[in-house]
Amino acid sequence: MKRQVLLLISLFGIISVTGQVSYSIPEELPKGSFVGDLAQDLGLDVKRLKSGKARIYVADSADYIELNREKGVLLVKDKIDRELLCAQTAPCALHLQVILENPMEFYSINVEIKDVNDNAPMFKRGEMQFRISESAVTGTAFLLEQAIDLDVGKNGLQSYMLKPTDNFALKLHNQADGSKMVEMVLQKPLDREQQSNLLLELTAVDGGEPQLSGAVQIHITVLDSNDNAPVFTQRTYKSTLRENSLSGMVVVTVSATDLDEGSNGKISYSVLNSVDDASDIFDIHGETGEVKLVGNADFEKKRQYQIYVRASDEGGLTDTTKIIVEILDTNDNEPAINVMSKSNVVAENIKPGTVVTIVNIQDLDAGENGKVNCDINKNVPFSVSSTSNNFFSITTDSDLDRERSSEYNITVTCSDEGVPSLSSSVTLTLQISDVNDNAPVFERSSYEAYIVENNTPGLSIFTVKATDADWNQNARVSYILEDSSINGVPVSSYVSVSADSGAIHAVRSFDFEQIKDFQFLVKAQDGGSPPLSSNVTVKILIQDQNDNPPQVLYPVQTGGSVVAEMVPRSADVGYLVTKVVAVDVDSGQNAWLSYKLQKATDRALFEVGLQNGEIRTVRQVTDKDAIKQRLAVIVEDNGQPSRSATVIVNVAVADSFPEVLSEFTDLIHDKEYNDNLTFYLVLALAVVSFLFITCVVVIISVKIYRWRQSRILYQSNLPVIPYYPPRYSDTLGTGTLQHVYNYEVCRTTDSRKSDCKFGRAGSQNVLIMDPSSTGTMQRIQSEKSILDEPDSPIEVGLF
Numbered sequence: 029m030k031r032q033v034l035l036l037i038s039l040f041g042i043i044s045v046t047g048q049v050s051y052s053i054p055e056e057l058p059k060g061s062f063v064g065d066l067a068q069d070l071g072l073d074v075k076r077l078k079s080g081k082a083r084i085y086v087a088d089s090a091d092y093i094e095l096n097r098e099k100g101v102l103l104v105k106d107k108i109d110r111e112l113l114c115a116q117t118a119p120c121a122l123h124l125q126v127i128l129e130n131p132m133e134f135y136s137i138n139v140e141i142k143d144v145n146d147n148a149p150m151f152k153r154g155e156m157q158f159r160i161s162e163s164a165v166t167g168t169a170f171l172l173e174q175a176i177d178l179d180v181g182k183n184g185l186q187s188y189m190l191k192p193t194d195n196f197a198l199k200l201h202n203q204a205d206g207s208k209m210v211e212m213v214l215q216k217p218l219d220r221e222q223q224s225n226l227l228l229e230l231t232a233v234d235g236g237e238p239q240l241s242g243a244v245q246i247h248i249t250v251l252d253s254n255d256n257a258p259v260f261t262q263r264t265y266k267s268t269l270r271e272n273s274l275s276g277m278v279v280v281t282v283s284a285t286d287l288d289e290g291s292n293g294k295i296s297y298s299v300l301n302s303v304d305d306a307s308d309i310f311d312i313h314g315e316t317g318e319v320k321l322v323g324n325a326d327f328e329k330k331r332q333y334q335i336y337v338r339a340s341d342e343g344g345l346t347d348t349t350k351i352i353v354e355i356l357d358t359n360d361n362e363p364a365i366n367v368m369s370k371s372n373v374v375a376e377n378i379k380p381g382t383v384v385t386i387v388n389i390q391d392l393d394a395g396e397n398g399k400v401n402c403d404i405n406k407n408v409p410f411s412v413s414s415t416s417n418n419f420f421s422i423t424t425d426s427d428l429d430r431e432r433s434s435e436y437n438i439t440v441t442c443s444d445e446g447v448p449s450l451s452s453s454v455t456l457t458l459q460i461s462d463v464n465d466n467a468p469v470f471e472r473s474s475y476e477a478y479i480v481e482n483n484t485p486g487l488s489i490f491t492v493k494a495t496d497a498d499w500n501q502n503a504r505v506s507y508i509l510e511d512s513s514i515n516g517v518p519v520s521s522y523v524s525v526s527a528d529s530g531a532i533h534a535v536r537s538f539d540f541e542q543i544k545d546f547q548f549l550v551k552a553q554d555g556g557s558p559p560l561s562s563n564v565t566v567k568i569l570i571q572d573q574n575d576n577p578p579q580v581l582y583p584v585q586t587g588g589s590v591v592a593e594m595v596p597r598s599a600d601v602g603y604l605v606t607k608v609v610a611v612d613v614d615s616g617q618n619a620w621l622s623y624k625l626q627k628a629t630d631r632a633l634f635e636v637g638l639q640n641g642e643i644r645t646v647r648q649v650t651d652k653d654a655i656k657q658r659l660a661v662i663v664e665d666n667g668q669p670s671r672s673a674t675v676i677v678n679v680a681v682a683d684s685f686p687e688v689l690s691e692f693t694d695l696i697h698d699k700e701y702n703d704n705l706t707f708y709l710v711l712a713l714a715v716v717s718f719l720f721i722t723c724v725v726v727i728i729s730v731k732i733y734r735w736r737q738s739r740i741l742y743q744s745n746l747p748v749i750p751y752y753p754p755r756y757s758d759t760l761g762t763g764t765l766q767h768v769y770n771y772e773v774c775r776t777t778d779s780r781k782s783d784c785k786f787g788r789a790g791s792q793n794v795l796i797m798d799p800s801s802t803g804t805m806q807r808i809q810s811e812k813s814i815l816d817e818p819d820s821p822i823e824v825g826l827f
């Protein structure tokens with residue numbers, strides 16, 4: 029491979045440069061390799077070389093080329109490494125001088141060392157490390173370490189390749205020195221969450237033949253950035269919770285995830301609600317997402333809660349979700365009872381079935397827990413029924429009567445259908461108002477009262493009383509004397525009735541001897557509207573007072589004349605001389621007369637029958653007894669105090685009238701007067717007696733007929749009471765006195781019999797009318813019951 033470029037002959041003194049030869053050899057030739065045929069190229073003979081002791085001179089130490097003088101060729105003396113020799117300098121040449129002596133000749137020889145691709149591109153470090161945030165934007169360039177290729181030229185570093193090229197691309201920049209700066213440019217954003225580590229390979233290649241390459245690994249760690257928000261696992265959570273659950277109960281657990289790592293992925297939970305009270309009732313654990321009950325969930329307040337929960341990472345990204353908590357009802361509310369009516373008074377006359385009040389029931393619970401039924405206590409005449417939703421009416425079952433029960437306690441008990449059931453009750457007190465449905469009622473069906481005659485006018489006799497079961501005004505009783513007349517005189521002139529008190533007052537003084545009893549009606553009237561009234565019969569009985577002394581009917585006490593009873597001297601013991609007849613217009617005890625001998629000429633001769641007033645002799649009359657006997661008989665009634673009358677009875681003890689006359693001469697001067705008087709008396713007595721007997725006969729005829737029919741009954745009632753007429757016995761038995769009528773004289777002479785003698789003023793000759801033959805006392809009583817009639821024509825008046 030001879031390359032003769034230039035032949036330079038230089039003359040440096042004795043050294044002349046005759047020519048210059050260039051050779052070119054590749055590096056790395058083995059030792060002894062042929063470089064060039066120097067002799068030929070210089071045009072020298074081999075012999076000259078020998079003779080000239082041709083030798084190679086190198087200035088520096090490098091001694092890679094030797095000269096074979098025998099052949100006149102240059103050979104490789106030592107293996108040449110161009111990179112060692114010239115490094116990156118190109119071209120690389122060895123500069124040799126061949127020096128010949130005899131004559132000194134000087135030749136310059138250039139041996140160019142041509143590069144051989146014996147070096148691959150090479151990176152200094154085995155790998156490259158990068159930490160790149162995933163948030164790095166595209167276009168971001170990362171400078172890479174350059175590779176080195178010791179070869180030059182075409183064999184030097186030519187280009188780079190990067191694999192894979194998903195995210196990055198290579199970009200080369202030519203430098204002024206010809207080297208290439210290499211950059212890795214982000215083409216597609218990194219995602220740590222997809223790939224947190226990337227391994228790339230950068231390959232550098234040269235242009236040699238064959239091509240050589242060197243590679244380096246690029247480790248890229250993708251750094252996290254908070255590019256992911258937390259995400260809840262559910263958009264909505266649902267849960268149920270029984271009301272009144274204990275605080276601390278976990279209602280639901282929410283969960284969110286964050287793809288980021290570290291603090292960017294650290295999630296904390298919080299409740300967002302601020303308006304409603306959900307945040308007071310529920311709390312969420314910041315880290316675990318457990319939602320707990322912290323307050324009281326009350327179904328009656330709120331049936332559903334919506335809790336908004338936020339999850340946030342520490343980078344500030346968030347997500348929210350909604351929790352719907354349904355509150356389930358428990359039977360925790362008893363029914364509330366509201367009484368609708370304001371008034372608690374009803375009239376007693378309302379009809380059965382009338383609504384007296386309405387109650388409203390509120391149970392806050394739902395479903396069965398809020399379904400309510402009401403009942404009332406059994407012992408009242410009311411019933412309860414449901415009218416409409418939540419309203420119950422209380423109606424009367426039967427008639428009310430304020431007088432039986434003026435108020436009712438109605439206990440309404442309402443219970444729901446929950447399990448267990450809750451109930452509540454309320455007691456209404458219902459007042460029954462009065463209606464005037466009761467008339468006054470007198471305490472007795474009739475009244476009898478007694479008043480002693482000769483009373484003072486205005487005396488209160490007694491009091492009638494009526495009560496009215498109604499109330500207040502309806503029970504205010506007024507007493508009214510009903511108009512009537514007694515014997516043609518208005519009753520109001522006898523008695524008056526106090527309207528307020530019912531006290532009955534006598535208006536006048538009564539005289540038993542004129543009126544023995546009377547009756548009238550008193551009306552009691554209440555103050556209702558309209559008023560109700562009732563009446564009662566009041567019978568007033570006037571009681572006798574011993575206000576009349578006995579009156580002696582016989583013997584007649586005349587002022588002037590002398591009446592004498594004749595007693596024959598032959599009279600036996602017990603001879604009935606005469607009989608003192610007296611009457612007392614009073615009645616009863618007051619009219620029961622007794623006779624006593626008060627004074628006598630000869631007390632031993634006469635006695636007076638205590639009961640009958642009969643004057644009888646008690647011993648044989650003797651001649652010694654005076655003709656003129658004077659007896660004072662005192663007639664006493666049995667009243668308290670008793671009243672009395674005294675009668676003087678003249679008795680003549682003589683066998684003949686002249687005998688008597690001589691003794692009574694002092695009385696003769698009155699004879700003429702007495703004759704006249706006697707005539708009138710006899711006439712009057714005869715008329716009266718006739719009338720009386722006629723009447724008695726008529727009455728007896730009638731009575732006998734009746735008496736016969738009821739004889740047995742009468743006999744069974746025969747009283748056995750000494751001295752007293754049976755009517756007196758009766759009156760003693762009852763403590764009250766029966767009426768005794770008229771001026772009768774009724775005296776018993778015997779316990780079993782009685783005489784009823786109607787004394788008549790008459791002549792001395794007619795001593796006694798004695799109807800004793802008519803029968804028993806009962807018989808007489810029968811007669812008397814007719815005779816007793818006030819208006820009886822048989823009435824025998826005082827003469």
Ligand SMILES: *[C@@H]1O[C@H](CO)[C@@H](O)[C@H](O)[C@H]1NC(C)=O
Pocket residue numbers: 435436437457
């Ligand atoms: C009703 O209740 C009241 C108060 O408890 C009581 O005083 C009254 O006697 C009761 N009435 C009836 C009729 O039971």
Ligand SMILES: *[C@@H]1O[C@H](CO)[C@@H](O)[C@H](O)[C@H]1NC(C)=O
Pocket residue numbers: 510549562563564
């Ligand atoms: C008295 O009451 C009776 C019923 O009790 C009645 O028949 C009579 O008419 C009443 N008499 C008077 C005068 O009011």
